[in-house]
Amino acid sequence: MSQAPHTDIIMGIQAAVIDLFDTMLSMSVKPTTEPMPESMDEQLMVGFISLAGKVMGSVDIQVARGLAVKMAAGMLGMEPEEIETEEEIKDVIREICNIIGGNLKSNFCDAGLTCEISSPSLTIGSHFKVETLHMERYERFVFEHAGQRFCVEVAVKFLAQDEADLSSILKLKKVDIKRFQRLDIISSVGDSIIELFDTMLSMNVELSDRAPFKDSEDFKLMGQISFTGNVKGNIQFQVANTFGRMMTAGMLGQALEQVQDLEQVKDVVGEMTNILGGNLKAAFCDTGLVCEISTPSITVGVDFQIEILNMDRYERFAFKLNDHDILVEVCVKIEDQGGAGISPAPPAQEEAAGAALDDAAIQAMLAAAGSSAPASIEAPEVPQAPCSTPQPSAPPPAPKPSGPAPVEALSAEGPSGLAGAAGDNLDFILDIPVKITVELGRGRLAIKDLLKLGKGSPLILANLEGEPLDILANKRLIAKGEVLVENEKYGIRITEIVNSRERFKSLGG
Numbered sequence: 001m002s003q004a005p006h007t008d009i010i011m012g013i014q015a016a017v018i019d020l021f022d023t024m025l026s027m028s029v030k031p032t033t034e035p036m037p038e039s040m041d042e043q044l045m046v047g048f049i050s051l052a053g054k055v056m057g058s059v060d061i062q063v064a065r066g067l068a069v070k071m072a073a074g075m076l077g078m079e080p081e082e083i084e085t086e087e088e089i090k091d092v093i094r095e096i097c098n099i100i101g102g103n104l105k106s107n108f109c110d111a112g113l114t115c116e117i118s119s120p121s122l123t124i125g126s127h128f129k130v131e132t133l134h135m136e137r138y139e140r141f142v143f144e145h146a147g148q149r150f151c152v153e154v155a156v157k158f159l160a161q162d163e164a165d166l167s168s169i170l171k172l173k174k175v176d177i178k179r180f181q182r183l184d185i186i187s188s189v190g191d192s193i194i195e196l197f198d199t200m201l202s203m204n205v206e207l208s209d210r211a212p213f214k215d216s217e218d219f220k221l222m223g224q225i226s227f228t229g230n231v232k233g234n235i236q237f238q239v240a241n242t243f244g245r246m247m248t249a250g251m252l253g254q255a256l257e258q259v260q261d262l263e264q265v266k267d268v269v270g271e272m273t274n275i276l277g278g279n280l281k282a283a284f285c286d287t288g289l290v291c292e293i294s295t296p297s298i299t300v301g302v303d304f305q306i307e308i309l310n311m312d313r314y315e316r317f318a319f320k321l322n323d324h325d326i327l328v329e330v331c332v333k334i335e336d337q338g339g340a341g342i343s344p345a346p347p348a349q350e351e352a353a354g355a356a357l358d359d360a361a362i363q364a365m366l367a368a369a370g371s372s373a374p375a376s377i378e379a380p381e382v383p384q385a386p387c388s389t390p391q392p393s394a395p396p397p398a399p400k401p402s403g404p405a406p407v408e409a410l411s412a413e414g415p416s417g418l419a420g421a422a423g424d425n426l427d428f429i430l431d432i433p434v435k436i437t438v439e440l441g442r443g444r445l446a447i448k449d450l451l452k453l454g455k456g457s458p459l460i461l462a463n464l465e466g467e468p469l470d471i472l473a474n475k476r477l478i479a480k481g482e483v484l485v486e487n488e489k490y491g492i493r494i495t496e497i498v499n500s501r502e503r504f505k506s507l508g509g
Contacts, residue, residue, distance in 0.1 A: 006137070010154050013059075014141050017104050017152055020096070021145070024075035034145040036151050040064055041128075046088070046123040046130055047097030050226035050234075050294030053115030055108050057156030058132040058297055059101045061093065067148045068093055083218060088305070094120040100152060107122055114160065118226030118294060119333075121234060121308045128301025131155070131268050135295075157295075177193030188283040189235070190317050195455040197321075200447050205326060208318040212325035216240050220263060222299045223273030225305070229291035231284050233311050233332035237273040243324040244269055262300075264499045269298040280330065289334065438481070438492050439470040468495055 014031055021027045043065040050055045063071065072092040073080045083089060097120045105117045123130060136157040143150055190207070197203040213220060222238040239247065244265040249256045251268050259265065273296045281293050299306070313335040320324040441461030453459075468480035471492060481492040 006113075006156075006158060009104070009111060010137060010139050010156065012107065013100065013104060013139070013152060013154055017100065017143060020099060021071075021074075021105075021143075021230065023509075024099075025071055027071065027145055028143045029075050029143045032142050032149065034142065034144070034149060034150055036062065036142060042066055043124055043495045044125055044128070045093050045380060047093045048121045048123060048297070049097055049101035050118040050132075050228070051101070051105065051108075051115050051156065051291040052118070052226070052228045054113045054159050054423045055115040055156055056137050056159065056295045057137075057154070058294070059097070059104055059152070059154050060130060060353070061097050061100060061150065061152050063093060063150040063185070065089070066351060067145065067150055070145075070259045071096065083259065090122055090124075090309075094122055094309070103248065116227050116228035119232045119308055119310070121223070121224070121226075121306055123299060123304055123306045125242065125301060125304030128299055128304035130297060132295060132297040133266060137289075144499065163403070163427060189276065189315065189328060192279045192312065193317065193319055193326065193328055196272065199444060201247060202446070203247075203250065203321055205319045205321045208320035208325065210318070210320065212238075212318050212320075212327045217302075218242050219300060221269045222304075223269045224298045224299065225273050225277035225296050227277075227281065227284075227291050227332065228293040228294070230289040230335055231281075231291035231332055232335055233330070234308060235273065235277050235280055236327075236329045237276055238327040238329075238390055239269065241265065242322065243321070243326070247272070248307075251447045251452070257317045266298045267413060276328065284332075339500070399488060434473045437475070439472060 018029055018031075021029045044062060044164045045065055045068050046060050046062050048058060048060040051059070052229075068089050069083055072078075072083050072089045075092045075095070076083075098117075101117045101120070105115055108115050132155040133156070135155040137155070139154045141152045141154075143152070173266050194205055197205045218240040220238055220240050221244050222236055224234055225287065245256060248254075248259045248265050248268045251271075252259070252264070269331045274293075277293045277296070281291055284291050291453040307329050310333065311331040313331065315330045317328040317330075319328070443459060443461045445459075468482060469492065470477055471479040471481050471494065478498055479494050480496040480498070481494045484491050484493045
């Protein structure tokens with residue numbers, strides 16, 4: 001596809017904004033070549049939305065508070081002095097941003113560039129700037145109403161590879177509410193921060209009980225990544241400039257005084273946010289939720305605050321390294337494929353088949369490959385609706401002991417283990433494709449060493465020469481093998497099937 005359609009879609013924002021203000025706010029606005037004021041005597045409000053999919057980037061609208069009040073009055077059919085609460089103003093700015101972003105998304109999708117938009121966030125403050133790094137196109141449209149100016153910014157890049165249609169992907173799986181409720185966000189994010197600083201920067205950060213940045217006059221950098229798909233929300237990573245320079249020095253293998261370029265610090269903060277967002281995305285996907293993450297945006301300033309409303313869960317993590325603070329905030333909500341909140345639980349048999357699908361396929365393959373039977377699969381419980389009335393039918397099952405059942409007890413079921421849970425539906429799962437992966441080995445590198453790699457550089461793995469390679473089915477160890485070459489194609493000869501005890505441990509975690 002040529003670049004011209006992309007240009008037409010982006011430039012169409014100008015006409016769309018003029019029409020939006022006319023029809024929904026009864027306000028006449030016009031484009032202007034005058035720039036936005038460098039500084040304002042009143043608060044700046046920035047509505048922000050991310051794009052993810054075949055188009056990555058962001059859309060934001062930047063409005064001074066006085067003009068925002070007029071916009072809120074126009075949308076609500078009131079006079080400016082009748083606006084009673086700050087929330088009314090915030091809601092209107094978020095809604096305007098959502099409409100502009102939704103219009104842009106729709107036009108991209110019509111052109112074959114499938115993408116999704118995040119929930120809108122709102123940043124309020126007096127001295128800050130929001131930007132999305134490393135985009136192909138940046139466009140700023142400045143408008144004027146009664147002598148007051150506001151602007152809409154678009155920053156996008158187009159993915160070259162042919163990726164699956166996001167809207168189709170979202171229809172493949174139903175949300176497993178129970179798994180989401182079990183997801184330990186504190187573990188997946190909090191522990192990731194500590195490990196990330198240890199592995200990449202050799203910094204031993206720890207949880208903090210003090211108010212972050214309370215006594216700091218240094219300006220702050222905040223990376224933000226949004227989630228789209230079954231999961232909406234974002235993750236924010238915030239540090240002060242001095243500590244951002246320390247991180248950059250550690251990542252680039254330089255002395256602190258050598259780090260003077262703010263763009264380098266932004267890149268490092270953005271990359272740290274990207275890694276955290278990727279880890280959290282993987283945790284969501286592991287529970288059966290399908291989501292994508294946006295590219296990171298960076299907010300730089302002294303005085304600003306970001307809000308995202310109507311999330312299912314908000315988490316805040318404060319860390320410290322000596323006198324330096326790190327703040328990570330996560331907010332998420334779950335949506336079904338129709339986007340109307342969490343879908344009700346499916347019938348028990350359908351849910352059992354859906355939730356245990358991969359495990360059943362793997363265990364069936366293991367049963368065929370080994371002599372001893374695998375552990376039986378237990379169908380997940382169907383959660384009751386919060387207000388459902390208990391039915392006086394069959395008595396409840398006996399309570400189950402906590403923790404994993406002993407391996408001996410599970411394997412003692414013999415050949416009936418698989419049949420007991422999935423035998424009646426074995427034909428249903430036999431044609432399910434299972435992704436087989438062969439792992440050569442693993443290793444760890446500091447970012448400064450990674451940046452030194454070039455053509456011909458060796459990568460040292462933890463595995464010893466001649467050691468059997470791990471064979472994994474859907475990321476779970478099932479066997480070991482050795483490399484063979486036949487008809488100029490590589491393959492693996494299985495040398496060992498993992499015993500039933502190890503298979504059970506693998507399937508359990």
